[in-house]
Amino acid sequence: MTRILIVEDDENIxxxxxxxxxxxxxxxxICGNGLEAVELIRREAWDVALxxxxxxxxxxxxxxxxISSRDLPVIxxxxxxxxxxxxxxxxxxxxxxxxxxxEALELLARIEVVLRRAxxxxxxxxxxxxxxxxxxxxxxKNGKKVSLTPKEFDLFVFFLRNxxxxxxRERLLxxxxxxxxxxxxxxxxxxxxxxxxxxxxxxxxxxxxxLGYRLEKKE
Amino acid sequence: MTRILIVEDDENIxxxxxxxxxxxxxxxxICGNGLEAVELIRREAWDVALxxxxxxxxxxxxxxxxISSRDLPVIxxxxxxxxxxxxxxxxxxxxxxxxxxxEALELLARIEVVLRRAxxxxxxxxxxxxxxxxxxxxxxKNGKKVSLTPKEFDLFVFFLRNxxxxxxRERLLxxxxxxxxxxxxxxxxxxxxxxxxxxxxxxxxxxxxxLGYRLEKKE
DNA sequence: CTTATTTTTTACAATATTCTTACAATACAT
DNA sequence: ATGTATTGTAAGAATATTGTAAAAAATAAG
Numbered sequence: 001m002t003r004i005l006i007v008e009d010d011e012n013i014x015x016x017x018x019x020x021x022x023x024x025x026x027x028x029x030i031c032g033n034g035l036e037a038v039e040l041i042r043r044e045a046w047d048v049a050l051x052x053x054x055x056x057x058x059x060x061x062x063x064x065x066x067i068s069s070r071d072l073p074v075i076x077x078x079x080x081x082x083x084x085x086x087x088x089x090x091x092x093x094x095x096x097x098x099x100x101x102x103e104a105l106e107l108l109a110r111i112e113v114v115l116r117r118a119x120x121x122x123x124x125x126x127x128x129x130x131x132x133x134x135x136x137x138x139x140x141k142n143g144k145k146v147s148l149t150p151k152e153f154d155l156f157v158f159f160l161r162n163x164x165x166x167x168x169r170e171r172l173l174x175x176x177x178x179x180x181x182x183x184x185x186x187x188x189x190x191x192x193x194x195x196x197x198x199x200x201x202x203x204x205x206x207x208x209x210x211l212g213y214r215l216e217k218k219e
Numbered sequence: 220m221t222r223i224l225i226v227e228d229d230e231n232i233x234x235x236x237x238x239x240x241x242x243x244x245x246x247x248x249i250c251g252n253g254l255e256a257v258e259l260i261r262r263e264a265w266d267v268a269l270x271x272x273x274x275x276x277x278x279x280x281x282x283x284x285x286i287s288s289r290d291l292p293v294i295x296x297x298x299x300x301x302x303x304x305x306x307x308x309x310x311x312x313x314x315x316x317x318x319x320x321x322e323a324l325e326l327l328a329r330i331e332v333v334l335r336r337a338x339x340x341x342x343x344x345x346x347x348x349x350x351x352x353x354x355x356x357x358x359x360k361n362g363k364k365v366s367l368t369p370k371e372f373d374l375f376v377f378f379l380r381n382x383x384x385x386x387x388r389e390r391l392l393x394x395x396x397x398x399x400x401x402x403x404x405x406x407x408x409x410x411x412x413x414x415x416x417x418x419x420x421x422x423x424x425x426x427x428x429x430l431g432y433r434l435e436k437k438e
Numbered sequence: 439c440t441t442a443t444t445t446t447t448t449a450c451a452a453t454a455t456t457c458t459t460a461c462a463a464t465a466c467a468t
Numbered sequence: 469a470t471g472t473a474t475t476g477t478a479a480g481a482a483t484a485t486t487g488t489a490a491a492a493a494a495t496a497a498g
Contacts, residue, residue: 149444165332166356186486187446193487208356209454209485210369368455405475406457412476426475428465 034058253277378434
């Protein structure tokens with residue numbers, strides 16, 4: 001679950017933001033002042049912080065300075081049309097800067113960009129009852145977690161992204177293993193068997209004799 | 220005309236790629252740095268971009284981020300054997316990933332797959348109620364899947380691509396089997412019979428006595 | 439440094455494909 | 469028509485490919 005810390009003293013704005021991020025499945029937590037925000041950031045894990053510049057105690061910039069050791073993407077929110085603020089914010093290492101009043105969609109887009117840059121955006125892939133989350137590297141079947149090794153995971157993701165395409169072992173070696181084919185090897189086969197077994201794909205991850213494999217597209 | 224943007228700072232590699240894609244009739248444009256690439260992608264229409272990860276100014280991933288709004292298939296090129304790079308690239312939405320040094324044929328194959336996925340190329344061949352998809356390596360008759368062995372598949376595709384042409388056994392041996400005719404053999408015949416039987420082509424895959432076979436064109 | 443995990447190799451069993459063989463059916467020439 | 473050459477067909481042998489388990493090697497974790 002993507003957790004977003006909303007540091008904003010105007011309760012209406014804060015609630016609006018929380019509702020907006022909830023729409024796309026993010027969990028928003030509201031915090032009304034700077035000092036508390038610093039504490040929360042130190043104690044808990046967050047994916048992004050939306051930081052109002054004007055806060056009742058310490059301002060957003062000060063919060064940023066105090067948490068600068070953390071590797072947390074920050075987007076500043078401000079009512080000021082002040083260019084100086086913007087320069088300040090970016091110099092402090094803010095990921096982005098957005099001026100109120102803003103459109104909810106605009107904010108969501110910015111959040112997505114920041115998350116993607118931080119590689120925290122979970123991209124989900126589905127294949128029937130199997131779900132894959134490339135961010136957390138987890139695979140579930142019927143909601144039950146299936147444990148795949150890294151190679152198996154990469155291999156399966158590759159098949160998902162190339163569903164219904166016949167792929168040769170050479171292609172797999174180069175795409176998943178990252179090197180060119182040298183001599184013959186059963187490595188690919190073994191991993192395919194493993195993925196088949198772990199995910200029960202005996203009927204859908206088919207062998208194309210003398211060619212390679214194909215993951216049949218789900219209807 | 221299929222336009223391919225080649226973003227690669229090594230001039231030799233870039234020119235090699237350009238020559239390779241020219242062979243199959245694609246137009247390649249070379250661009251040596253990331254910022255210019257972003258501009259080119261914003262201003263002009265491209266079918267695929269080949270994006271080197273290591274560029275003199277901003278890296279390939281950054282280019283990808285900046286053009287992420289565009290719906291342009293991207294294939295990353297990299298010398299790195301780094302899995303992280305790969306995961307990064309794919310997470311950013313790259314269509315594919317290819318490690319240097321690569322074979323020209325391999326690259327062309329990937330480009331074809333990407334173009335096909337973007338529906339800019341067709342991999343389907345039809346013959347009456349029979350449909351062949353060379354990408355997924357499947358054959359259906361009246362929507363029902365027909366299982367052909369590799370040789371049978373290649374043989375049938377060859378006939379489809381040479382419909383209404385009388386082909387000798389020698390020609391078939393050399394085109395489908397890939398070697399020159401040595402002594403007499405019934406191999407070709409047997410496979411033709413097999414294709415006839417499996418696809419019910421008794422009337423259309425005709426024998427030309429003393430010469431070879433011909434797949435009659437569908438009206 | 440040891441232990442655990444993952445990846446690769448190895449060896450062999452199970453399958454699938456290709457090719458050969460043998461004979462039947464058909465076409466063709468005289 | 470009759471014999472010869474060619475092609476159709478089935479069955480099985482030979483070959484090659486893939487499945488699978490388990491050990492060895494490499495890598496990561498403690």
